[in-house]
Amino acid sequence: xATNPMHQFEVYKIGPEITLGEINLSFxxxxxxxxxxxxxxxxFLFIGTKKKTLIPSKMQLVAEMSYTFVAKxxxxxxxxxxxxxxxxxxxxxxxxxxxxxxxxxxxxxxxTSHIIVTFVLAAxxxxxxxxxxxxKHGFKYLELFVPKGVPVVLLPLIVIIExxxxxxxxxxxxxxxxxxxxxGHTMLKVFGGFVVSLGLLGGWLPLGFSVALTGLEILVAxxxxxxxxxxxxxxLNDALNLHH
Amino acid sequence: xxxxxxxTTRLEIAxxxxxxxxxxxxxxxxxxxxxxxxxxxxxxxxxxxxxxIGFILDGWFDTKPLLTIIFFFMGVAAGILNVFRSAKKxxxxxx
Numbered sequence: 001x002a003t004n005p006m007h008q009f010e011v012y013k014i015g016p017e018i019t020l021g022e023i024n025l026s027f028x029x030x031x032x033x034x035x036x037x038x039x040x041x042x043x044f045l046f047i048g049t050k051k052k053t054l055i056p057s058k059m060q061l062v063a064e065m066s067y068t069f070v071a072k073x074x075x076x077x078x079x080x081x082x083x084x085x086x087x088x089x090x091x092x093x094x095x096x097x098x099x100x101x102x103x104x105x106x107x108x109x110x111x112t113s114h115i116i117v118t119f120v121l122a123a124x125x126x127x128x129x130x131x132x133x134x135x136k137h138g139f140k141y142l143e144l145f146v147p148k149g150v151p152v153v154l155l156p157l158i159v160i161i162e163x164x165x166x167x168x169x170x171x172x173x174x175x176x177x178x179x180x181x182x183x184g185h186t187m188l189k190v191f192g193g194f195v196v197s198l199g200l201l202g203g204w205l206p207l208g209f210s211v212a213l214t215g216l217e218i219l220v221a222x223x224x225x226x227x228x229x230x231x232x233x234x235x236l237n238d239a240l241n242l243h244h
Numbered sequence: 245x246x247x248x249x250x251x252t253t254r255l256e257i258a259x260x261x262x263x264x265x266x267x268x269x270x271x272x273x274x275x276x277x278x279x280x281x282x283x284x285x286x287x288x289x290x291x292x293x294x295x296x297i298g299f300i301l302d303g304w305f306d307t308k309p310l311l312t313i314i315f316f317f318m319g320v321a322a323g324i325l326n327v328f329r330s331a332k333k334x335x336x337x338x339x
Contacts, residue, residue, distance in 0.1 A: 054248070055247070055248070055251055157318075160318055161318055161321050161322045161325060162322070162325075164290055164293055164294045164297065164315075164318055164319055164322040165290055165322040165323075165325055165326050167293050167297070168286070168289040168290040168292075168293040168294075168319075168322060168323070168326070169289075171289040171292060171293050172285045172286045172288070172289030172290075172326075175285055175288075175289060176281060176282070176285040179285070180281065219277075223277060223278050223281070224281075226278060227278045227281060227282055230278075231282070234333075
């Protein structure tokens, strides 16, 4: 086992190298774990909804609960007009949640601990929400940057600040998920290294910390998926209803 | 059908229990932690985005380092605005 705590984030290719012009399209361990995540979600929902009974089995109950959880979240934060975006937000939530949880297994790879993955997810949300806003409201959508009741003298300053605040959305969305996952996994590995280097005599304290941190990490894994989904709903609400 | 009747009564008892518990822990720890993580990154991200915009504009107009400094403070303002809005939203929920 490598003792370097950052070694777990290394991306390496599996199988032959595939290049398309200048772009390297090789299948990596990151792609493998993304595929595993997608297959896990599909099989979980497929098995959960296979035998539909009035009194649900445990598997069906969990599948139905995940549906109600996301549906309620959309209804509470974005209103009923956002109902048609349910498939997108459900997919986003399940992907982030399962990617985080798969990363908690020993010897696995955490896809969401790479900023490029989380940034692409956030960029899809950002560009999508902006397009929805412009389609729904036309150029009136730009009123989002002009708050009401501001003196004309201050307006140029306020508009620039509002634009920066709008542009910071994808950055904060992606950095939050990436930083939490990477920091947590690095910390787990560092404490694991302490257990080995302190041996039988002093290794018990870091071992206890490791166990506690694993629990905390599972909470964070769920929480980050929840925050990612709920912020998508809030941004969607801003685009659909146009009032702060 | 007997089984169904049975589960209705069991569900009602369980629901009553949940109601009792709900009153006790309003605003759970997990939700508060989610809010804390949300707000802290919002403050930082705006500053980074503001400074980056200033840096790029500096390159265009050849005014190093004036615009970087100005946009850094704009970013700080935007960050505080973001935090203020999020806090307002949380307050509305508890009213």
